[in-house]
Amino acid sequence: MIKKTVEFIALKQRFIIAAAVIFALLYPLLFSDLFILRMGTLCLMYIMLALGINLIMGYMGQMTFGHAAFWGIGAYTAAILSGRFGTNFIVDIIAAALVAGAFGFLLGLPVLKVKGYYLTIVTLGFGEIVRLVELNASGLTGGALGIRGISGIRLFAQEFTSPRAFYYAILILVVLTTVILMRINNSRYGLALKSIRDDDSAAEVMGVNVVRNKIMTFVISAMIAGVAGAFFAHYISYIDSTSFTTQASQEMCVMVILGGLGSIPGTMLGASVLTLVPEFIRGLAEYRMLIYGVIMVVMMLVRPQGLLGYTDFGLIRTRLLEERGKKKGGGENNGTTGTEG
Amino acid sequence: MFLQQLLNGIALGSTYALVAIGYSLVFGVLRIINFANGSLYMLGAYLVFVLYSAMNGQLVLAILFALLATAAAGFLVDFVGLRKLRRDNAPRMSGLISTMGIATIIENVIQIWIGTETKQFPDFLNFGSFQIGSAIVTSTQICIFFISLFLMAAFSLLVYKTKIGKAMRAVSQNMTTARLMGINVKLVISGTFMVSGFLAAVAGTMVGAYYRAIDTLMSSSVGMKTFAAAVLGGVGSLPGAMVGGLLVGVAESIGGSYISSGYRDAIAFAILILVLLIKPSGIFGKKIVEKM
Numbered sequence: 001m002i003k004k005t006v007e008f009i010a011l012k013q014r015f016i017i018a019a020a021v022i023f024a025l026l027y028p029l030l031f032s033d034l035f036i037l038r039m040g041t042l043c044l045m046y047i048m049l050a051l052g053i054n055l056i057m058g059y060m061g062q063m064t065f066g067h068a069a070f071w072g073i074g075a076y077t078a079a080i081l082s083g084r085f086g087t088n089f090i091v092d093i094i095a096a097a098l099v100a101g102a103f104g105f106l107l108g109l110p111v112l113k114v115k116g117y118y119l120t121i122v123t124l125g126f127g128e129i130v131r132l133v134e135l136n137a138s139g140l141t142g143g144a145l146g147i148r149g150i151s152g153i154r155l156f157a158q159e160f161t162s163p164r165a166f167y168y169a170i171l172i173l174v175v176l177t178t179v180i181l182m183r184i185n186n187s188r189y190g191l192a193l194k195s196i197r198d199d200d201s202a203a204e205v206m207g208v209n210v211v212r213n214k215i216m217t218f219v220i221s222a223m224i225a226g227v228a229g230a231f232f233a234h235y236i237s238y239i240d241s242t243s244f245t246t247q248a249s250q251e252m253c254v255m256v257i258l259g260g261l262g263s264i265p266g267t268m269l270g271a272s273v274l275t276l277v278p279e280f281i282r283g284l285a286e287y288r289m290l291i292y293g294v295i296m297v298v299m300m301l302v303r304p305q306g307l308l309g310y311t312d313f314g315l316i317r318t319r320l321l322e323e324r325g326k327k328k329g330g331g332e333n334n335g336t337t338g339t340e341g
Numbered sequence: 342m343f344l345q346q347l348l349n350g351i352a353l354g355s356t357y358a359l360v361a362i363g364y365s366l367v368f369g370v371l372r373i374i375n376f377a378n379g380s381l382y383m384l385g386a387y388l389v390f391v392l393y394s395a396m397n398g399q400l401v402l403a404i405l406f407a408l409l410a411t412a413a414a415g416f417l418v419d420f421v422g423l424r425k426l427r428r429d430n431a432p433r434m435s436g437l438i439s440t441m442g443i444a445t446i447i448e449n450v451i452q453i454w455i456g457t458e459t460k461q462f463p464d465f466l467n468f469g470s471f472q473i474g475s476a477i478v479t480s481t482q483i484c485i486f487f488i489s490l491f492l493m494a495a496f497s498l499l500v501y502k503t504k505i506g507k508a509m510r511a512v513s514q515n516m517t518t519a520r521l522m523g524i525n526v527k528l529v530i531s532g533t534f535m536v537s538g539f540l541a542a543v544a545g546t547m548v549g550a551y552y553r554a555i556d557t558l559m560s561s562s563v564g565m566k567t568f569a570a571a572v573l574g575g576v577g578s579l580p581g582a583m584v585g586g587l588l589v590g591v592a593e594s595i596g597g598s599y600i601s602s603g604y605r606d607a608i609a610f611a612i613l614i615l616v617l618l619i620k621p622s623g624i625f626g627k628k629i630v631e632k633m
Contacts, residue, residue, distance in 0.1 A: 063434070110614070113621045117374070121572040122617055124565065125610030132607040246565060254441065257434050290449040296442030297422055304431030 006308075010316035024171055028164045037163045041235065043275045044170040045228055050255040050271040051177050051264065052224030057253065058262030059190065060217050061197030063120045065249045066107065066127030070100045070222040072134055072244030074229025079147040079239055080140065088154040089169070092230045100226025101219045103130075108218030112211055115200075127246050134241040146240025150233050166235050173231060177224055181264055184220075193217060194262075258299055259307050266308030273307075345476035346595045352482035352551065354590020355489035359544040360567035361574065361582035362496060363415075363537025369513040369577035370533045371427075373436040377418045378541055379564020380447040385411040385542025386462070386549040386559065387451050393463055400465055408542045415538020416531050418443050424527075444564070452557050459556040462549035485547045492543060493583050496536065500579055509533060513577065562606065566593070569613055575626025584624055589613065 009016055027040050053067045074096035081087045081095055110122050134141045141147065152161030153169055160166075184190045192213050195203040204210050233239050251274065259270020277295065281288050303309075360382055367375040388407035396403050422439040468480040500506040511519040512529045520526050548563075549555045570589040574581025589609050596608030616624070 057434075063437075110618060114617050115621070117572055117576055118617050118621055118623065118626075121569050122614050124569065125614045128565070128610050129607045132604055136601070136603040247561070250441065254438055257438050261432075261434065286449075286453050289445060290453065293442045293445030293449060296445065297439050300422075300431075300435045300439040300442065301425050304426050304429055304435035306435075309432075 006313075007316060007320060010313040011320060013313055013317060021175075028167045034163060037167060039276060039279055041163070041167045041170055043272050044167070044174045045232060045235075046252075046255065046271040046275045047268050048170070048174050048177050048228045048231075049225055049252050050259070050267045051174075051181055052221045052228070053252045054256045054262065054264070054267045055181065055184070055193075055217055055221045055224075057256050058267070059184075059193040059197060060214060062214075063117070063253070064123040065120060065246055065253070066123035066125075066130075067221070067225055067252050068244040068246065068248035069127040069130035070104060070225035071229040071232065071248070072130060072239075072241070073103050073222075074100045074226030075233040075239050075244070076134060076141055076147070076229075077226070078230035079150045079233040082151050082154065082234070083147060083149075086151075086154070089234065090155065092234070093173075093227050096226040096230035097223040098226075100229065101223040104219040104222025105215060107222070108215035111214040111218075124246060124249075127244075127249055131241050131244055131246075134244065142240070144240065146238060147233075148238045150237045150239070152237075153234055166231075170231055170235075173227060177227075178264060185264070189213065189216070254296065257306055258296070260309030261306060263306070263308045265313070266306055269307050342475070342598065343595070344474055346598045347591060348473075348476055348478055348482060350591030350594030351587060352485045352590075353548075353594060354587035355486050356544040356548050356551075356586075357563070357567050357570050357590050358583040358586025359489055359492060359540045360563065361571040361586040362493065362579060363540050364568055364571035365574070365577055365579060365582040366500075366509075366533050367537055368571070370509060370530055371423070371436070373423070373433050374440070374568065375418065375534070375537065376437065376440040376564065377422070377443040377447065378537055379560040379567065380444040381411055381415055381418070381538045382541040382545040382548075382563055382567075383451065383555075383557070383560035384414055384447055384545070385538075386545035386555045387455060387460075388542070389546045389549065390460055390462060390555060391455065400463060404546060407546065408539055411542035412535040412539040414447070415534040415536075415541075418538070419531060419534040444560075448557065448560060455557075457557045459554050462553055462555050464550060464553045466547070466550045481551050485551060488543070488547065492540065493579075496540070497579055505529075505532070566606070566609065569610070573613055573616055573623055575623030578623070578625040581623055581625030588616075 024044075028037055031037060031040075049067070049071060052070075053064065056062050056064050056067075077096040077099045078092040082092055087095070107123060107126050111119065114122055135144060137143070138145075152159045153165055154160075160169075184193075192203065192208045195206065195208055196210055196213060200210050232243075255271040255274050256267050257270070258274060259268065260266025278288055278292055281291055284291065299307075360378060363378045363381075364375065367373070367378070385407055388410050389404050392403035392406050393400060418440060422443045423436050426436050426439060464481075466481040466484040470477055470479040472478070498506075500509060508519070508524045508529050509532070511522065511524055512526055516526055519529075545555075545559070548559070566589055567586065570585035571582050572585070573588060574583065574585030592612045593605055593609040596612070597605030600608055620626075
């Protein structure tokens with residue numbers, strides 16, 4: 001059944017993407033309920049975070065447990081800037097991306113020496129240190145009290161605070177992120193990353209600058225998380241260090257692995273499922289997290305590669321069309337195979 | 342002050358070392374991180390607490406049953422969450438998620454069953470205290486240190502001197518070849534998980550007695566720190582896990598008291614990162630890098 005579904009999706013790719021975009025655009029108009037709108041917004045934010053971490057985990061094959069730190073750095077940057085200087089949203093986003101990117105560069109530097117699980121520990125330690133600084137440096141971050149009363153989206157001398165405005169803001173950011181990642185996917189840089197993932201020694205021998213590519217990945221991924229953080233700060237209007245824990249980093253990893261490493265639609269699916277499921281079983285109160293755990297285990301047992309892991313829709317489409325061509329005209333097929341991926 | 346913090350750090354660090362051994366053994370055999378290990382630590386302590394109140398203060402029996410039950414839980418982690426994945430030749434990351442899921446399940450079952458408030462734990466290792474210079478040493482600290490030392494020595498002997506240990510090391514080198522040599526690989530893996538569950542439970546129980554209290558948050562930070570300790574020592578290396586555990590405990594204790602208590606864990610992690618930068622594959626690690 002899964003195979004049939006996947007094949008159907010592969011064939012109707014463009015149609016489904018168009019439908020998804022239209023649905024995402026109309027979503028706030030279709031549902032006026034504030035809770036549902038909020039779920040949609042959060043879902044999109046997590047998709048953005050998961051897409052960023054997917055670059056490190058799915059494309060570069062590096063486990064990381066410190067991603068929430070970048071999210072937090074972005075959030076604090078935006079909150080401090082807009083609180084103290086009254087900057088507008090665009091400035092906040094750019095500043096958050098730059099600051100988070102700088103920290104990403106900092107975290108990327110150890111790749112000169114450290115690899116694999118050892119690097120995972122470095123990311124874990126980094127995440128914890130950043131969180132503790134956020135918790136203790138009360139002069140800058142408000143310490144345990146956090147920063148409250150963060151403004152809405154300031155743009156063109158106006159302040160947007162309606163749920164719909166936030167929804168469309170994050171939708172635009174997600175679309176931008178997706179476009180960037182799709183470009184990376186097929187670029188020289190993307191291919192270099194995948195070669196590093198598969199075998200970094202071989203990649204190095206083939207002339208791929210492993211260190212530079214790895215550091216760049218950390219920077220890009222951190223920037224994406226930073227922007228998501230800036231959005232989060234303005235959206236929630238109150239931030240403190242309890243949001244940006246290692247637990248949060250792990251949840252992001254789970255989203256990517258559950259959705260399927262290295263797959264953009266998979267990551268979106270994983271992030272949506274893991275954001276929405278706990279909310280929809282909220283009625284079960286204390287059993288909520290228990291069920292969440294059971295889902296994690298069962299999903300892995302049923303589909304260890306993740307929902308859409310190792311599923312290349314472009315490839316499946318090409319193969320299916322080829323098979324059809326053979327059936328119809330007995331070998332005269334060509335040109336129908338298409339090149340889009 | 343320094344001596345006092347050093348002693349506190351050693352006591353705490355030796356419990357970290359026990360949990361870190363569990364991570365290291367499982368990693369050595371299967372090349373995955375067993376995220377459920379931290380929650381087994383909590384499970385062990387809570388089982389002692391529950392059995393102790395249920396059996397009218399039969400402490401020794403309660404601890405014995407709790408340790409065995411946690412070892413069984415360790416077996417179940419593998420049996421439920423990982424065995425099928427191995428059979429399917431699933432990617433390693435899926436094992437990670439599966440054990441994370443089991444950790445979530447264990448922690449939430451305890452929360453639902455016993456509640457989230459802090460529980461008083463029997464103070465059974467307390468026979469008094471004495472002074473060395475200006476530092477006060479409690480019998481609990483001494484007991485923790487020697488019990489940990491004894492268990493570490495016992496398991497080192499088990500791994501490096503017995504036939505079972507040889508089988509374990511063989512499986513960790515090459516599972517297929519080990520199977521061809523007539524080693525019961527399933528049994529070895531189950532045994533490894535039971536040992537790690539047992540050690541985690543011992544550590545949890547001792548920490549419970551040390552602080553005289555247990556709560557449902559005890560697993561999260563310990564899971565992280567002991568995992569870090571295992572990596573710091575060099576994943577897959579037993580002496581490495583011990584040294585790593587002690588180092589993290591001492592760093593945390595001394596750094597916390599000299600620099601700032603708010604930055605206690607941050608200091609432990611900063612030292613960890615520094616050590617890894619100087620010695621990229623852990624203190625006792627071999628130069629093999631595993632990709633995930």
